[in-house]
Amino acid sequence: MRIDMIDSVLSDLNGSSADIEASSVVSTDGLIIAAQLPSTMDEDRVGAMSAAMLSLGDRTAQELGRGTLDQVLVKGDEGYVLMIHAGPDAVLTVLAKASARLGLVFLDVKRAAESIAKLV
């Protein structure tokens, strides 16, 4: 039931923005909760990598005096990966196109994360 609701948040997210290509929700220890990813992508890898990146991001932000982590942004020449906490036990990972308008993506992702945090 809840997974269905999380799935629909992810569908809305992918659908609402032309810039967002895929998304997934992962537990903080790297296990997939829900995912809407291209079939070529290994869900388990995405899950583990998201958890590792977010956890390192948390530590880096704290240790380097940047406060509490907001998000981790990975910029590749073919697009972005954005990772954000969705509550204390989950991570929302979003894949965006290289041409994405980041400001809008950040807003959409933040809202989705807040909805998911209530469901997880």
Next chain:
Amino acid sequence: MYHHKIIFTGPVGSGKTTAIETLSDVPVVCTDQRATDSDEIGKAKTTVAMDYGKILLKSGETIHLYGTPGQDRFDFMWDILTEGGIGLIILVDNSNTDPIDDLAHFLTAFSDFIGQTATAIGVTHTDVTVLRNLHRYHQLLERFKLRCPLFEVDARDPRDMSRLMEALLLSLDPGIRVPASEADHGAVSSQDVKPDRH
């Protein structure tokens, strides 16, 4: 000035994070998260990226200690973390269902790195499940054609962990002078920690 890097790996719960906390001269950076499968792994938290600590030698040199996550889904971290390392410590939990299989899994996964450097193996939790002898472990090493130090350790015990580290360093360079009297990590003579095979 040499900076040496040693990696700790092994199955979930074998004591990697604990071992680095025991050895490190500085507070350990760790990336523990709440484990959703805590009942299965027998503990509340698990490493998701890495542990980092260091040993400060009297000469001013440093031995960097990196711990990997234990689960296979984080195996991309194993490659990242072994880059530039001089050796590998594998910890296996003797109280697991099949610790021999666990050890075989890690010896295989890290075989390239072990081939280029060296490994030392610590068998942990021997207070939980009685260890009659290390025979089966040694048999496995023979199958892998590996000659490396393998003995019981308690990851919480500084002397045990130092001994395991020293065993690894000695297998890399038999010329290292390790004063026999001191059991703690200040005992490794840093001038001799030269990674020959790099």
